[in-house]
Amino acid sequence: LTDHVNSIEAGVIELLAHRVPADTRVTAESRIVGDLGLDSVAVLDFIQDVEDRFDLSIPLERVAEVQTIGELSVAIQTLKRADR
């Protein structure tokens, strides 16, 4: 399962690379709002990329709960298991 989360994390970080400046270091601990220079709309656009990549919908209230890339990856894994 840890492997699974790690691969989700890698996918999420890869998607972020298109949206943040080239020299930004992104890790599982990076806070999505705050560390990466994305405004609220840019965060939601990034979430759409994530939804397309993993073929799921992440409800807005879930988005509000997650702070880091790691937490987002766990949320994706949970939603995938629920087949959403």
Next chain:
Amino acid sequence: MALLSKFDDMRAALQALAAGGRNPFDVRFEKIVSATEAVLDGRSCLLFGTNNYLGLTFDESCIAASERSLRAGGTGTTGSRIANGTYGDHVLLEQRIAEFYGKRAAMIFTTGYQANLGLISTLAGRDDHLLIDADSHASIYDACKLSAAEVIRFRHNDADDLARRLRRLQGSTGHCIIVTEGIFSMLGDSAKLREIASVKREMGATLVVDEAHSLGTRGQHGRGVCEDAGVESDVDFVVGTFSKSLGAIGGFAVSDLPDFELLRTACRPYMFTASLPPAIVGSVTAALERIATDASLGERVRLNSGKLYRALAQEGFAVGPEPNPVVALKMPDKETAVRFWNRLLEQGVYANLALPPATPGSLSLIRCSISAAHSEAQINAALSIMTAVGRELGILDPERKTTAAQAAERVSA
């Protein structure tokens, strides 16, 4: 830490904006002369950013009706309808709106913002799912926050994406409620309502359409993009505002739902705020009558919008995707947008500066709204000032100019 230190970033951004000239969020007109003209710093200023689509704010019949209602009913209702009671004119206006849309019932709200906030948050309960267009207005997002339902965004104007998200919800409990808009407020693009209504039918969902920018400006009878798209029977709730085409303030929702009246005692943004004052109810009722009986208002705003949109495109501006009473000019960056906006105002044209995160796709925009009341001379004056500023700032693209000219030729051929 100071109480408002959470807004430090915002303070810095506002200071940076104001350093480029004026504070774009604090423009103070000395006098509003007409629906299309004001006085700013002692000079005349053309209004191209006030959503006064039909120019009814100074309409004689609306002002006379408002004065009569003010005299008859007083300056305010001093409370909500459930506490202080309903005035006869509230009921009359609701009947007129329902008749205008050919729906069973209407409910009026004190602002358009509250109409979305109230309707959407009340319709969607704990087990339900709200599916909203990603480019939805802030009032729709805030309604979602107030609702106990699960909230899912679908890609802007993408019926396939909406269908995929609805399919993922199959088998879950609760209703699926789709929310979109007629015309989107920033880029002025229309919702693809035929496709969205078809997904709605196929998946058995409920559909809410906010026609804030399209009431009176679209549809043969002024009933918006739903009328234009021929999907009125598929739309379960139309929401709208009195503050744009109807020239006042307030909002409404209409529906054929048999139990619609129940919402009056369930909808908090309806129950716990003062109802619309008589002067507003009077002018709105008269303005609705104007729209219902004078198709030339809608025709004129469409003509004016199309003219300015095409002319700006032909000058080489990057405009929004289609001509509508909202015409957006895409700026290459925020700094250019701020300079453009200030230069326009210095030369006597007021438009809106729209910056991220209030815009889709992190775009920096100059957002113009066009009115049926704009004269040909006013449109030409605005066009020539915008073009001169565009040239001065070096943002007119000759390639776009050619493309627009070719497109215009294809249309006329």
